[in-house]
Amino acid sequence: PSGSEPPSSPQVVEEGGDEEDEELSGGEDAELRTSAGRGSVLTRRGITLRVLLKDGLVEPGDGVLSIHYLGKNFVGDLLTDGKIRWVETGQIFNSPSAWATHCKRLVNPAKKSGCGWASVRYRGEKLVQYKTSWLRKYQPTADMSLASEGEEDEMGEDEEEEGKTAVPAEEKNRKSKTELHGGAMLDHIHTSVSSRIREDPHTLVELSAFSAINRFQPFNVAVSSNVLLLMDFHCHLTTSEVVGYLGGRWDTTTQLLTVLRAFPCRTRLADREAAPVVEEEICQNLFMRGLSLVGWYHSHPRGPALPSLQDIDSQMDHQLRLQGSSNGFQPCLGIICGPYYHGNQGVASTITPFWVVPPPEQRPNDYGIPVAVEVTYVQDNFLTTDVLNEMMLLVEFYRAAPDLVNFSQMWSPDTSILDKIKVLTLTWWWCVSVCVVLVQVDQTQQCCWSF
Known part of the structure; x- marks a missing residue:
């Protein structure tokens, strides 16, 4: 069913959070919301998936989260506790950053971070847009530049693999x-x-x-x-x-x-x-x-x-x-x-x-x-x-190909192409006995050697 809880012993992955994109733990989130309330300004790190779920901007569900990165697609379930379950493996991730970084490293192992809120989409829309909507709805007088600190960098870095620029026909045939x-x-x-x-x-x-x-x-x-x-x-x-x-x-x-x-x-x-x-x-x-x-x-x-x-x-x-x-x-x-x-x-x-x-x-x-x-x-x-x-x-x-190499031709003044091929055999072998039939361009003479 939609929004179902993960299996009894899931593998929870906590790696991969950006310094700017690391979410608060559940205890920190609850403490912040209880003490501050909506009348106090939350920094962008204080707005988590749990906050968005609690205030109804997003709902738990199967397959509602997705990442598209360099030609690869990843799908995730949003759980009722704000965690993400990767559909393909059942792994549980604590934050968008952890999931995005893990998935991107599968494609590019040199990837350092995942820019989770700018990379992960909820029902087709980037999560960062839901975060902005929360701020506008519950803290309309907040300093948006402070509350959104770091998101512009994420958006710039992750204005990415969406394929907004059409690829011309010449490009499609390049393979x-x-x-x-x-x-x-x-x-x-x-x-x-x-x-x-x-x-x-x-x-x-x-x-x-x-x-x-x-x-x-x-x-x-x-x-x-x-x-x-x-x-x-x-x-x-x-x-x-x-x-x-x-x-x-x-x-x-x-x-x-x-x-x-x-x-x-x-x-x-x-x-x-x-x-x-x-x-x-x-x-x-x-x-x-x-x-x-x-x-x-x-x-x-x-x-x-x-x-x-x-x-x-x-x-x-x-x-x-x-x-x-x-x-x-x-x-x-x-x-x-x-x-x-x-x-x-x-x-x-x-x-x-x-x-x-x-x-x-x-x-x-x-x-x-x-x-x-x-x-x-x-x-x-x-x-x-x-x-x-x-x-x-x-x-x-x-044997009968028009582009068959003429092995009797000279590769260099003192080496024929046939001799060159013998050398390649010795290049990859110290001592080996090989017998190979090579058909000359005229398709009449067969040359066999052993060494």
Whole structure:
């Protein structure tokens, strides 16, 4: 029923109150209302959900509270004692600040506070407006600037992810992937929607370090050598951009993301009909192996392994989607592989793991900041048969492709592309015997090696 009390042993969360937005405890609230009455001015911290409930400005109910933050929606019940129960998990929060901060940290772990009264909505209207209504009704002669102290800062900081600015059609289509052909490199991108129209989505962006933006990397990452081998091999086969997914596990206790398997997408980026079938097959493979989706990779065949503006948007979308309905932060790792960029050192590919720090709340349509992720590479003890089989399937898929790499061509004056691919195998393995069939561009000569 509407306004029902929480379960007998709920998990009460008290974290996350802003200094300006922390509500008074029940005892302080009662003492303040009894001694002062409506004839005395309450500061804005004295006006709590309990006050609004007692005076009839809001009513308890199921699903009457909501938060919309960077593309994610959260729904809460308002209980009769002024506490908030998050519908998804049943957790109980003592104040709007605690709930807003908790939810926002699931999307952006670097978030310090929640601006609860400006972020939480009651039946579609921001709670801060109900607080103002209470003041106007019960203390019309009060100094509104004093009583509303700090709310303007909240509103400014949280004039956010409402999507008041219409996104043009060009923006809606920005997720379609095309081959990157280079472009100017920028240090940081914080661009409004109107500026986005003028930006080339293939513009490359230099990665920042977490320390450069006064942040700590919110998670640790370990990637197995089997993942790197299969991913790098996939990216070497074609002159077109390729995409794949990463499977692994996320340990909330150690905050460690372990990437254990790469799942190449054996489909063309423009093939909308085949894509759902391929993705469903990958989902089944993840399930069968007891793995979770933890990230994605793609190639910049002849360009630097740096994210483009389009990649930044795609990564931000993946980060938000990967949150799913789980009660907790889970990172999503993006990796860019640059196999044939002559600016690379030596013959090895450049591998760039990255993550995107969400844009400021007051500018939700800006680009996020791409940051380099520190990764530990773990040497596998053996090459699994499924990885070798996947390599063979990739060769078969690209066998007759017009953009198949001509492995007999020279990569450098003394190194063929075939020799370059051999090097990549040794890059991710100390000593391994691999036999891979590669079909030449003329589709007649098969080349097999073992080392």
